[in-house]
Amino acid sequence: MGDNSRYDRYAHRVDAETEAEASALRVVAGLVEGGVPPIPDRVVAGRVAGILRAAAAELSAGRPVPLQLRRTVRWTADALRAQLDPRTSRER
Template sequence: MGENRRYERYARPVDPEIEEEASALRTIAGLLEGGTALIPDRQLAARIAAIFRATAAELSGGRPVPLQVRRTVRRAADAARGLLDPRRRTGGSG
């Protein structure tokens, strides 16, 4: 009782690869919300994190995310992840 069946009827089973993508989006969102020099404006960081979390929720729920939106979110998350990676700042050759 009390479950929201409206969304469940659109849900599909999620494979492990998609769940890993959703988990990565949640992790990056958490890093952005925690405050970073990458996005010093906390309000902007929270809004970007909300986009990542919303996309992760859709993916985890087995609901489709339009391809262009998914690619854009993935690229933004990859860019943020790369810029937040401490190995990048501590002496990599790239």
């Protein structure tokens, strides 16, 4: 896509913290999609993984993600991560 793409107009460089967040979302998406226990239904797990990956792609590209959506995706990933490893649990 060229520089005139509507997606490229909003893209900018991302900092290391944002890229780390996107990477963590991809890891959790892979675990969920791989059939890890928190979501036993494969279709639902695939949909949740898709949401996490889509948010990660937007963050990595430097495109804006609405704050409430970003928080919700992060909290969902945190809840899934807590199900996988209780040592990472955080209160909401």
